[in-house]
Amino acid sequence: MAVTYEDLIARKAIRATPQGFDPDDAMIGSHGLFDWQTDVVARCIRRGRSAIFADCGMGKTPMQLAWAEQVARHADAPVLILAPLAVSQQTRREGDKFGIPVKVCRSQEDVGGGINITNYEMLDRLDTSGFAGVVLDESSILKSFMGRTKRAITDAFSATPYRLSCTATPSPNDLMELANQAEFLGIMSFAECMAEFFLVDSSTPGKYRLKGHAEDDFWRWVASWATALTKPSDIGYPDDGYRLPALDERDVLVDVDLTDGRTDKLFRDVETSATAFNREKRRTLHDRCEECARVAREADGQVAIWCYLNAEADELKRLIPDAVDVRGSDSTEHKEQAAMEFADDGIRVLVSKPSIFGFGMNFQSCHNTIFCGLDYSYESYYQAVRRFYRFGQKHDVTVWRVIGKTEENIMNTINRKALMRDAMDASIVDAMHRPDVGRSRFAVKGHVSGLMVPGWAV
DSSP, X not given: OOOOHHHHHHHHSOOOOOOXXXXXXXHHHTTTOOHHHHHHHHHHHHHSEEEEEEXXXXXXXXXXXXXXXXXXXXXXXXXXXXXXXXXXXHHHHHHHHHTOOXXXXXXXXXXXXXXXXXXXXXXXXXXXXXXXXXXXXXXXXXXXXXXXXXXXXXXXXXTOSXXXXXESXXXXXXXXXXXXHHHXXXXXXXXXXXXXXXXXXTTSTTOEEEOXXXXXXXXXHHHHHEEEXXXXXXXXXXXXXXXXXXXXXXXXXXXXXXXXXXXXXXXXXXXXXXXXXXXXXXXXXXXXXXXXXXXXXXXXXXXXXEXXXXXXXXXXXXXXXXXXXXXXXXXXXXXXXXXXXXXXXXXXEEEEOHHHHSSSOOOTTOOEEEEESOOSOHHHHHHHHTTTSSTTOOXXXXXXXXXXXXXXXXXXXXXXXXXXXXXXXXXHHHHHXXXXXXXXXXXXXXXXXXXXXXXXXX
């Protein structure tokens, strides 16, 4: 049989080699997962080391639990899930719902067979060598290239046979962060990825960009080990039940006196660095908190208020005496209890920081959230909003962004990064549908609802 030029090119393409095993589809489906979720889990099991980049509310928790159960049974060894603070108990509860036992661990003595879960902060208390598989819940924690946490996680599981990375925001504004995901999964080292797909961006010192001729290859490579989902139709299923309610983002701008703090000018200069904006926030702290408290008092139902400074939390607590304030210095037990009470509609007003409750939690009982200021992290903002605005939310969600007028640059940055994330999702989904993405002797193309999804190789 003649070999075409296209075949030769396809053979040279860089793809992640599957290192998994054949799953028990019947067992996966027995837990009540949707057919499209079962397909995603099966693909990840066959690949052995893969990622699920799925929007909030798409069911990452039951999918990762079904994956972990299969790995634990296949290897006859325990599996570990690492999750953000306060998410462990919620995941255990989800496990009960789907009939998959999950053991919450705080030290090595707590580890048992099957599925174990702990917080990222407790990783150093565990002997990771005994786990056959590991799941990173909200794996965007890997975004820091040489960060201590990223290096510790990657090194700790470098010999773990099966790995799964799960997040909704793998790389909202820096494609190099996808290289961190690939390195953790053991697919390609960060250095190799940079050399293969990136070059120095001469217009921005210290930054890299995709090589122009390598862009298509890069997305095909990502799609060979990652599944991106914004809705079920991304892999050929109908979107019934997966249409989000309305999202109403309301911007409330607080006046700022530009003559306050001036030197030899009529108006002082407003700096845009993160440090300078913390100073700027303090100028409007009382007015912003007053506005947040007013909105919270008038809102219908539960309210979550996100702040960034302890001084903001102090002022909000003074203005809203019955609010529950959760901050970093609180005990793990207090944080977990407050999170579960708020999720169960037992707390009307919760005041906390995105860094504490902004990742992994499911707060669908609430549809009102207020940002008492913003910072430059789009991921932090997106994740905090998605605690409420997620598939399964039954109400329209209202987001108040209460900021000083000198913080408008932050809002513009967040809006720009949102567009970049949308473009990244579209690129991966498009690449998943290309016929040559999964071309491998291990690949099995999936028939979905009578449709062929050509590049979505299981």
